[in-house]
Amino acid sequence: MCNVGDDVEEEKAKFMQARTTVNLKNSVCVKCRTAKPQVVLQNQYPYCKDCFLSATVHKFKALLGKNRIAHPNEKVLIYHKTGHASTALLHFLRTGLDLTTPKKIRFEPILLFVEGDFKLSVQQRRLILQQVSEEAQRFGFRINYVCLTQYILDSTQLSSLICDKFDDVLIKENDAASIAGIMKKPNVTTQTEIIKLYEQRLLVDVAKFLNCKCIFTPDLGIDIASQLLTNVCLGRGEHIVFDTGTVDSRDSEVTILKPLRNFTIKEIALYNFFNGLEPVRFLAENVNPYKSIQNLMQKFVSDLQENYPATISTIVRTGDKLGVNKNVGEAKCLLCKAPLGTKPDTLSSSEATNFSHWVSTQTPNCGVSVRDRSKHILEAFNNADYGKYCFSCNQIQPFLCLREV
Amino acid sequence: MVENSLTISLGFGGGAELLFGNKKNISISLPKTQKQWTIGELLKWIKDNLLQERPELFIQDDSVRPGILVLVNEVDWELVDTVNYEIKSEDKIVFISTLHGG
Ligand SMILES: [Zn+2]
Ligand SMILES: [Zn+2]
Secondary structure, three states: OOOHHHHHHHHHHHOOOOOOOOOOOOOOOOOOOOOOOOEEEOOOEEEOHHHHHHHHHHHHHHHHHHHOOOOOOOEEEEEEOOOHHHHHHHHHHHHHHOOOOOOOOOOEEEEEEEEOOOOOOHHHHHHHHHHHHHHHHHHOOEEEEEEHHHHHHOHHHHHHHOEOOHHHOOOOOOHHHHHHHOEOOOOHHHHHHHHHHHHHHHHHHHHHHOOEEEEEOOOOHHHHHHHHHHHHHOOOHHHHHHHHOOEEOOOOOOEEEOOOOOOOHHHHHHHHHHOOOOOOOOOOOOOOOOOOHHHHHHHHHHHHHHHOOHHHHHHHHHHHOOOOOOOEEEEEOOOOOOEEEOOOOOOOHHHHHHHHHHHHHOOOOOOOOHHHHHHHHHHHOOOOOOOOOOHHHHHHHHHEOOOOO | OOOOEEEEEEEEEOOHHHHHOOOOEEEEEEEOOOOOOEHHHHHHHHHHHOOOOOHHHOEEOOEEOOOEEEEEOOEEHHHHOHHHOEOOOOOEEEEEEOOOOO
8 A cells, every 4th residue: 555654755765965963951861861961962963971972982992802903012003183183092091001901092193293384474374383293292102303395306315304392393384385386287286186185195105114014093973974075076085994993004014094984073172172172273265165066075074063063974985885996907007006007808987987088188080980980989899997097087197297106 | 139231251262262362251141121131132141242253153143153162051952942942151162163174
């Protein structure tokens, strides 16, 4: 029997769940079922302070325990940034290291701060460095600094670029111009992509230099979601597994782990609040969301977070279901270091794109039959051999002035 | 003696303090009126009296901008009816910015 009401219910399930408003007056903590709640997660689950804090710490430890990437006494490079996520990460690590129980963290964290806020004034950048150094000191961690501009201009002199005192970081007024100088007038999307590629490579290079086999980044669920959608837009679908998965094993020596990927910014900010932690913050200039694909995706996921909060974890979990391309050889992309695909029997989407571009730019020889014409075009088509770069980097590469990257 | 003002303290964190002359704690006295002070009313008062720059990073429509967390006496304001919460003397209301990029 068909019922109109049922249809409506089914229809609803197909769509994204909008933010729900639950009446939480007189509610109790969902965990202990006794205490008065102080926090609401996902707009509907009330937690008391104690249960919230222990659940948050547990979530962090569960991810570390499940992946067992960092081994006892090994050094782990912590990619430290300004903002809530990094501060919470330092606190998770410090409290884990200070434990005396078997659950104690046994690896040795070393912080790395990448100075790359070229859009701010030199004075502001110096202040950020100083505050970052004070924060590391408060938590009792060793920290290193690298100026991203210097690295982009010459990555061969890494040892001279890594400083352990923030005063030694070279900051110049014209850093933004120097960076622009290595590119041939790219649009903002490509420019952002190029800087990100350098940043990624810098992380791995520093990790190797400091003998770290593992890197932790402070990416939250919302960062993962926006990176994933950006990848789709930029033809990096194949790299989603590396860029957004829990573990990035692209490099054979250094593994990148994203231990905060299952957290929301609210959980992390409240964790900091209840622990009396204040992250390093600065007033960034207003970003125009329409200037680049990356900005647009950031705005898109922030809006989702606000209006359809459950979708963020749906995006992240969808990404988790993707697998690595099996048709890969030994060769890696010179820019992003992702394994390059080998020729499969069927056309991949990038090859199909190339083919359609090829067909539509050929002048057909009208002196021969239609059959011969298409035969000729097919024979003449030589699918681009991505000998050096992956599909997406192949689009970026022409914008780089450097000889061999 | 009838008090003719409502004294509360405000806290700003996570970068929200940068919009208030880098002050993390501000104690204020709100004039008592016929109407009960709510957080919604307080936000208008903050905008007119305390907010020093980029109001769009703090206020949106009649509430805080998405990405600003509000706690009343260490309790998430979602548990106390958000903008409709009726302010009591000695309340501590904290605003934490979670905005990305700075
Ligand atoms: Zn509880
Ligand atoms: Zn590539």
